[in-house]
Amino acid sequence: MSSSEMELQLPPHEGVELSVVDMHTGGEPLRIIVAGYPEVRGDSVLSKRRYAREHLDHLRKVLMFEPRGHYDMYGALIVDSEMPEADLGVLFMHNEGYSTMCGHAVIALGRFAVDYKLVKEPQSPETQVNIHCPCGLVKAFVEYSAGKTGAVRFLSVPAFAFATDATVTVEGFGEVTVDISYGGAFYAFVDAQRFGLDVKQSRTRDLVDAAMALTRAIKSQVKLHHPVSDDLAFLYGTILTDGRDQFSPEPTANICVFAEAQVDRSPTGSGVTARVALQYHKGLIQLNQTRTFQSGATGSQFTGKAVEEIRCGDFRAVVVEVAGRAFYTGVSRFVQEPQDELTHGFLLK
Numbered sequence: 001m002s003s004s005e006m007e008l009q010l011p012p013h014e015g016v017e018l019s020v021v022d023m024h025t026g027g028e029p030l031r032i033i034v035a036g037y038p039e040v041r042g043d044s045v046l047s048k049r050r051y052a053r054e055h056l057d058h059l060r061k062v063l064m065f066e067p068r069g070h071y072d073m074y075g076a077l078i079v080d081s082e083m084p085e086a087d088l089g090v091l092f093m094h095n096e097g098y099s100t101m102c103g104h105a106v107i108a109l110g111r112f113a114v115d116y117k118l119v120k121e122p123q124s125p126e127t128q129v130n131i132h133c134p135c136g137l138v139k140a141f142v143e144y145s146a147g148k149t150g151a152v153r154f155l156s157v158p159a160f161a162f163a164t165d166a167t168v169t170v171e172g173f174g175e176v177t178v179d180i181s182y183g184g185a186f187y188a189f190v191d192a193q194r195f196g197l198d199v200k201q202s203r204t205r206d207l208v209d210a211a212m213a214l215t216r217a218i219k220s221q222v223k224l225h226h227p228v229s230d231d232l233a234f235l236y237g238t239i240l241t242d243g244r245d246q247f248s249p250e251p252t253a254n255i256c257v258f259a260e261a262q263v264d265r266s267p268t269g270s271g272v273t274a275r276v277a278l279q280y281h282k283g284l285i286q287l288n289q290t291r292t293f294q295s296g297a298t299g300s301q302f303t304g305k306a307v308e309e310i311r312c313g314d315f316r317a318v319v320v321e322v323a324g325r326a327f328y329t330g331v332s333r334f335v336q337e338p339q340d341e342l343t344h345g346f347l348l349k
């Protein structure tokens with residue numbers, strides 16, 4: 001028998017099995033867990049996120065960490081939603097825990113939900129998929145024609161500038177002026193030039209070190225607040241930019257360092273949402289002016305625009321639309337053999 005004829009079956013084994021569909025959006029991986037997880041308890045998606053963190057974290061490590069994943073792996077677990085209008089609920093996971101929003105994942109999940117029939121009756125030219133993320137309901141619109149799915153755009157939860165020109169003291173860099181904005185998760189924004197860096201040219205390690213120093217400083221010096229829930233009020237990451245915030249048809253580049261020094265390969269959907277809200281707040285863009293955002297890491301692109309002004313508690317907020325493309329990379333059935341000394345996973349720092 002030649003190797004091309006071998007059946008892809010695991011030999012007899014013991015232990016937990018987990019099945020996933022792998023995709024990427026602009027280079028950023030998304031491992032969608034489709035089987036093997038126990039029930040995630042909780043009466044809301046936000047409380048399920050808490051439950052997964054407290055009771056099921058060993059499984060996040062199995063799927064995100066080596067040898068099945070890697071330092072920068074990203075995952076999505078589909079859960080039931082308490083919202084009648086939602087087609088699916090989702091929990092996001094990464095190298096440190098569980099995020100509240102993930103735009104690159106929503107783009108991939110939109111395609112996935114149509115292809116794997118999580119929505120009834122797909123429509124052409126676009127099928128709407130309502131995805132209940134921990135931050136709230138996100139509406140994705142998936143191109144659909146002749147049975148095939150394509151590009152995805154989504155309308156995110158209310159996004160708002162939380163603080164502009166805030167000053168923090170950053171170890172090794174002194175006083176740094178930053179903006180903080182929310183796009184389903186909170187991000188700090190600063191021009192990479194402030195650290196003598198360039199988001200497209202500098203070494204990733206240097207960008208990560210600067211971004212993490214800033215994240216640490218903000219976490220210890222700025223108290224965040226979200227009108228809907230305290231579970232949303234934490235800094236998810238720092239986005240270093242090329243400083244080109246004034247509207248232009250040219251792309252603007254950024255790099256997002258989130259969770260525990262994890263680097264987004266995509267332009268960061270929730271980051272684009274937060275950055276558009278910030279640009280709108282500063283009067284640098286108008287409603288329905290589309291900007292192109294480029295990942296400093298891979299050059300991949302998303303577009304983003306503010307489409308409506310609304311309120312979120314006391315904040316003047318906007319609904320932001322982000323668009324991009326996701327692709328399948330494979331399917332896997334992972335096993336966790338009990339005899340394996342490294343069965344729980346590990347990370348190299």
Ligand SMILES: O=C(O)[C@H]1NCC[C@@H]1O
Nearest residue numbers: 102103104264268269270
């Ligand atoms: O696209 C996004 O929003 C995400 N990508 C990884 C970090 C963020 O959650």
